[in-house]
Amino acid sequence: MSTTTYYLDMQHPEQILGKPLPGDLSVVECRHKQFQLNRFLYQLVGTPWGWTDKLGWSDAQWRELVEQADHRTWVAYHQGAIAGYYELLRDAGGAVxxxxxxxxxxxxxxxxxxxxxxxxxxxxxxxxxxTRVWVHTCSLDHPSALANYRARGLQVYREEVTP
Incomplete structure (x- = not known):
C-alpha cells in the first residue's frame, strides 16, 4: 500500500478561514521551554497515527529541537485536560x-x-x-486532517506518493 504526503501552505494571513475557539477550549503557549513536555505531547497525540520518527530520540536531540529560539509550542486544554497541541518552527527566511x-x-x-x-x-x-506558513500531512493521518487544512485556507502545493 502506498502513502501520499501532502504539502500545504499559505502565503498571506488574509487567507485564513478561521473558526473561533469554543469557550471551553483554552490554548496556552509554553513560554518556558521543556523538551520533556514536547516529547510527552508527541507521544500522546501521535501514537494513534504511528508517529515514530522521534521515539528513539535522546534528551539532547529533544532539547536541541525545542530549545532553539525559532521553535514554539502551544497546548490546548478542555476542562483541565490536554486536548491537543501544536508546534511551530520558523526557518531563517521566515517560513513557519x-x-x-x-x-x-x-x-x-x-x-x-x-x-x-x-x-x-x-x-x-x-x-x-x-513570510509563509506551511504544513505537511499524509494519507495515514486522521481522515479529516487534509480537509481541515484546506478548510482553514491552506492550499496543496505538492503531493508525493511513496510505496
Whole structure:
C-alpha cells in the first residue's frame, strides 16, 4: 500500500478561514521551554497515527529541537485536560512550519480541530517576520486532517506518493 504526503501552505494571513475557539477550549503557549513536555505531547497525540520518527530520540536531540529560539509550542486544554497541541518552527527566511499539530484521541469529533488549527495559523502569522506558513500531512493521518487544512485556507502545493 502506498502513502501520499501532502504539502500545504499559505502565503498571506488574509487567507485564513478561521473558526473561533469554543469557550471551553483554552490554548496556552509554553513560554518556558521543556523538551520533556514536547516529547510527552508527541507521544500522546501521535501514537494513534504511528508517529515514530522521534521515539528513539535522546534528551539532547529533544532539547536541541525545542530549545532553539525559532521553535514554539502551544497546548490546548478542555476542562483541565490536554486536548491537543501544536508546534511551530520558523526557518531563517521566515517560513513557519506547523511542525506538529493534533488532538488527543479522547477529543476527536468534538469540533476542536478547526479552531485549534485556526489558532495555529493566527499564531504563526502573528510571529513578526513570518513570510509563509506551511504544513505537511499524509494519507495515514486522521481522515479529516487534509480537509481541515484546506478548510482553514491552506492550499496543496505538492503531493508525493511513496510505496
Amino acid at each position: 512550519e506547523i511542525l506538529y499539530f493534533g488532538l488527543v484521541e479522547a477529543f476527536f469529533g468534538r469540533g476542536f480541530g478547526g479552531p485549534l488549527l485556526s489558532h495555529a495559523l493566527q499564531s504563526a502569522w502573528a510571529w513578526p517576520g513570518t
